[in-house]
Amino acid sequence: MAKNLTGTLQIVTANRLRDGQVVFLTRSGEWTSDIARAAVARDEAAAQRLLAIGTVAAAESRIVEPYLTAVREDGDSVVPVSLRERIRAQGLTFAAISADATRYL
Amino acid sequence: MYRYDEYDHAFVAERVAQFRDQVRRRLAGELTEDEFKPLRLQNGLYLQLHAYMLRIAIPYGTLSSKQFRMLAHIARRYDRGYGHFTTRQNLQFNWIRLEDAPDALADLAKVEMHAIQTSGNCIRNVTADHWAGVAIDEIEDPRIWCEIIRQWSTVHPEFSFLPRKFKIAVTGSPNDRAAVRVHDIGLRMLRDEQGEPGFEVIVGGGLGRTPMIGKTIRAFLPKQDLLSYLEAIMRVYNRYGRRDNIYKARIKILVHEIGAEEMRRQVEEEWEQIRGGALDLPQDVIDGIARHFAPPPYQVQPVFAPETERLRFEDRDFALWLRSNVVPHRQPGYAIVNLSLKPEGAPPGDSSAAQMDAVADLADAYSFGEIRVTHEQNLVLPHVAVADLPAVWRGLVRIGFATPNLGLVSDIIACPGLDYCALANARAIPVAQRISTRFADLARQHDIGELKIKISGCINACGHHHVGHIGILGVDKNGTEFYQITLGGHAGDDVSLGSIVGPAVPADQVVEAIESLVDTYLKERRDGERFLDTYRRVGTAPFKERLYAPA
Incomplete structure (x- = not known):
């Protein structure tokens, strides 16, 4: 599924190198797993500036494969436009079994 | 069951040590992602949506209870407590941290397991009939030949950078339970007119974006010629398989483009150059490997077990389970028990650590410590005495793996x-x-x-x-x-x-x-x-x- 769909609002996402966790670039240049803290670019120039920060972080071996993805605003947070990115941001769409469970649900 | 020799142990230990250093260098920024990615993939570590995924090889789908418990341990220690059995008879852990991966692989090595050749353009982990060694229609245990293929193909220098990945499946029975006609090479055991066992050699099957049914390029290949013939096929593919287009790189495209007859001609021509050479294994080597797959020490068991029969009449669920999940065993008094990893509404093929431990306990108590993984994402206890079926069923009911749905609409x-x-x-x-x-x-x-x-x-x-x-x-x-x-x-x-x-x-x-x-x-x-x-x-x-x- 497409990582990005057309849209004007974009954020930068990647996976953290050491554990693979999904992360988003914040305004202060940190990487967070909380999409509500992601820096939102409102035009293409701003998006490219954010992506450049991601590229530097990848070169510094903090994160892997940064890319832009379109979002829409949702209250105080943003929601990715594509299902793939919503699943990355929000997790599995079903309940996985837990370590000690001997029954599924 | 195959046990590692000194060479296997040293090789796997060395790979873990190498990978540990590669991970250290990557985390320290000494290796770029472009440099590191092929190295982690060679050790079964993929980067998926949410985390790294570790794909563990389960050669020909056979596991000991000890190995199964180690998988449960890895699930608990390094993952979120569960694993996913795949259509390749492998196990995938979905939430592995890169920094933990070397420790997980070191733990696996303790029980003679690894994640080598679960990725990349090499000969992948060989798959087999999950009822190998116990099916009543079987000519010979295909795992003997799977193990020989494994040893030949593991980090084979000539075949480590093929045009594309390469999957071999083997069935030791004329009735195919290993989907041999949809693999790059499928080997189907049969007998010639003298009654000698050998293989039908099927090449160029596969699924993916261009599904193809494999073509038989040799109706009967004597067993002792297997490795030289496989090597001949690999050489033809390695030479003529396309490297310019990833979507046309599998052997199925080559066979489709040149035709089965031309493929056969080229393979036979190559084979003439190498047959009868170093790849003809001495009989004592074959016998040595075959001994690893000798049947367990079966006891004389009653074919008719009163308690089993009584329960069959009294408990409809048990009767249904016998009908769909239990099949006849070649040893009288024993049965093959298929575990359904498809309980109602569950993710197909998933097992929690607790379920893995319970399966290992059942295997120890009732199946000579042996477990199989099927390409249909289920498990098998291959040697259960008919008299033990009620106890095994109750054990499986407790962990939700007794759904009587094998081969039915919910066995997805x-x-x-x-x-x-x-x-x-x-x-x-x-x-x-x-x-x-x-x-x-x-x-x-x-x-x-x-x-x-x-x-x-x-x-x-x-x-x-x-x-x-x-x-x-x-x-x-x-x-x-x-x-x-x-x-x-x-x-x-x-x-x-x-x-x-x-x-x-x-x-x-x-x-x-x-x-x-x-x-x-x-x-x-x-x-x-x-x-x-x-x-x-x-x-x-x-x-x-x-x-x-x-x-």
């Missing part, structure tokens, strides 16, 4: 799909869950009979949808999940690829669509016909007509 194959996989276009697991829940009524499932639904979340077809009696392929239409349905695929001896029934259906209509297809079958079927038989007799038309009828 599904790839990880868009919930996990970086390549997927649509989800697969939630679709399987919804179908499983809709058809939960076991009496109805048994009435419907054999019906294999296989779901893939993208064209790469890890869910084998092309060979599903009903195949479901997830596609992305402008950001929305749709599912294309195929009918009439089959992976057995009478292999066939499914035909697309019509336009893809939206996600929220898939379950209704399956219901409609099942209803059409029930309306059309004649006595004794399975879904596949009815489909083959009546074709797509009646299914299509009802499926797309205006509401």
Whole structure:
């Protein structure tokens, strides 16, 4: 599924190198797993500036494969436009079994 | 069961040490991702949507209880407490941290396991009939030859950078349970006119974006010629397989383009150069490997077990389970017990650490400590005394692996799909869950009979949808999940690829669509016909007509 769909609002996402966790670039240049803290670019120039920060972080071996993805605003947070990115941001769409469970649900 | 020798131990230990240093250098920024990625993939570590995924090789699907407990330990210690058995008889952990991966691999090495050749353009982990060594129709245990192939192909320098990945499947029985006609090479054991066992050699099958049924290029190959013949095939493929286009790089495209006859000619020509050489294994080496797969010390068991018979009459669930999940064993007094990893509404093929431990305990108590993984994402306890069936059933009921649905509509194959996989276009697991829940009524499932639904979340077809009696392929239409349905695929001896029934259906209509297809079958079927038989007799038309009828 497409990582990005057309849209004007974009954020930068990647996976953290050491554990693979999904992360988003914040305004202060940190990487967070909380999409509500992601820096939102409102035009293409701003998006490219954010992506450049991601590229530097990848070169510094903090994160892997940064890319832009379109979002829409949702209250105080943003929601990715594509299902793939919503699943990355929000997790599995079903309940996985837990370590000690001997029954599924 | 095969046990590592000193060479195997040293090799795997060395790989763990190498990888530990590679991970250290990557985390320290001394290696770039471009440099590191091929190294981690050579150790089975992929980067998926949410985390790293570790794909562990389970050679020919055979595991000891000790190995199974180690998988449970890895699930608890390094993952989120569960693992996913795949259509390649492998196990995938979905939540591995890169920094933990070397420790996980070191733990695996303690029980003679690894994740080598579960990725990359090499000869992948060889798969086999999951009833190897116990099936009543078997000529010879195929795992002897799988192990020989494993030793020959492991980091084979000539075949470590093939045009594309390469999958070999072996069945030791004339009845195919290893889907040998949809692998790069399929080996099917049979006997020649003198009664000597050998292999039918099938080349160029495969699923993915260009599904092909393999072609037989040799009707009978004596066993002792196996490695030299395989090497000849690999050389022809390595020389002429396409490297310019990843979508045309599999051997199936080469065989399709030059034709089976030309492929055969080239392989035979190459074979003439190398046959009778170093790849002809001395008989004592073959015998040595065969001893690893000798049957366990079976006891003389009664074929008729009163307690088992009593329960069969008294407990309908037990009787149903015997009917669908237990099959005859070649040793009188024993049975093959198939564990369903498809409880109602569950993600197909998933097992928690607690379930793994419980299966290991059952294997120790009742199956000589042996467990199998099937390419249909289930497990097998291969040697259960008929008298022990009630105890094993009760144990499996406790952990939810006794659903009597083997081969039925809720025994669904599904790839990880868009919930996990970086390549997927649509989800697969939630679709399987919804179908499983809709058809939960076991009496109805048994009435419907054999019906294999296989779901893939993208064209790469890890869910084998092309060979599903009903195949479901997830596609992305402008950001929305749709599912294309195929009918009439089959992976057995009478292999066939499914035909697309019509336009893809939206996600929220898939379950209704399956219901409609099942209803059409029930309306059309004649006595004794399975879904596949009815489909083959009546074709797509009646299914299509009802499926797309205006509401």
